[in-house]
Amino acid sequence: MPKPDEDRRSALYDSEARLSWVLAGLAGLIGAAAFMHTAGYFVTFMTGNTERAMLGHFHDEHDVAIAATLLLLSFVAGVVVSSWCRRRYWSGHPHGPTLLTTASLAAASIVDVVIFQALDTDKIDFIPILFVAFGVGALNTSFVKDDEVSIPLSYVTGTLVKMAQGIERHISGGDYTDWLGYFLLYLAFALGGLLGGLFSLVVAGWAMLNTATVVCLVVTCYTYLHLDRHGPPTET
Template sequence: MIHYDRQRRRFAIALAALAGFVDAVGFLSADGYFVSFMSGNSTRLGVSLGTDPVRAMMPAVLIAGFLCGVTGGALLSRGAGPWRKPAVLALVALMLLAAATGRLLGLPILMLGGMVVAMGALNNTFQRGGEVTVGLTYMTGALVKLGQGLANALAGQPNSGWTSWAGLWGGLLAGAIMGAFLQDRLPMGCLWLAAAYCAAMIAVAFRLPAES
């Protein structure tokens, strides 16, 4: 995060807000399961396997869908070359449209499947050398780096970029608040809005300088 220019850092925060939005909608639509936070689903999978294996199906399917999204997004990213950001975001937007259609048609499998694949693919937006450099749907690492940066600041050491990690976490939190708000008040429209927002992010991605 701190190795990117200001324009890309702001872009990452905007995408983290999308992740928070979609995860909040998914959380409220899927009985407390997550469509982007697979650590939580992994814990729920382990608890279910240890106490009530029948309930393990839901987290297992969500984790598998997320993994498919990551894999598909990574393959698309490799083929897109310098335009991997808009290419990956186009896949995310398509999956969010599928999720919105699933809700409209009363097909929860399509709705949740579209969301979880979209969130898996989204993590391929920021890469360097084939490795993810900014995790957009999970914030544990960002909070660890934020805490370490705060410790450095309190110790009088040079700014280690903790404000960028704080911004990334804040973006996800703000998106989650908005997602919960709209899921509560506009349940049939919130996923269409998420897809439209992602489409706008594609336009922003095209305006960023191409990467090698």
């Protein structure tokens, strides 16, 4: 029988863990696209949106407060709809939320192209960003255990808190597995944001959305047609 420590170490690099890195990187890329090519909208940072929604009125920035509120509602709607679809339609496809995220990004790309042609601007308009926020909310339900999200892909604050707690446990006699998984998840998100920032220097906003859509589509095909069908590899 494998030892518990060995199980934890192998779980750090199994197919589920690797997929979580890819999806966290995708969330970072999407967040960068939204932030760099808009007026500074957050689609992964709901703490910031909550503060903007509350405090924008105190600076006579009512439009910012309203936009932040709509982004919050769109994000929450993505979580609700994706969770409902998981329960009703995706019982055999636990990573089905990536399908909804892909559809949301595709819709955002189409709307953005239409607005780009109408307004002739390389900035992403607010309406496509609502679709993006919906997709990010759905993406966060990709890993669920006992009806609760087990790996929050864009909740960086929580990831850092858990990583820091794991570092303390390691110092106090624990194992590196107490924190390494959270660090790798954080690193993947940060690298996704960095990649998105680099892309934003050379491509327009609509190209960023198209890139994120294509990446998400590839991941969706892998998870929906392979991983969910065959499951993660098991140790013999």
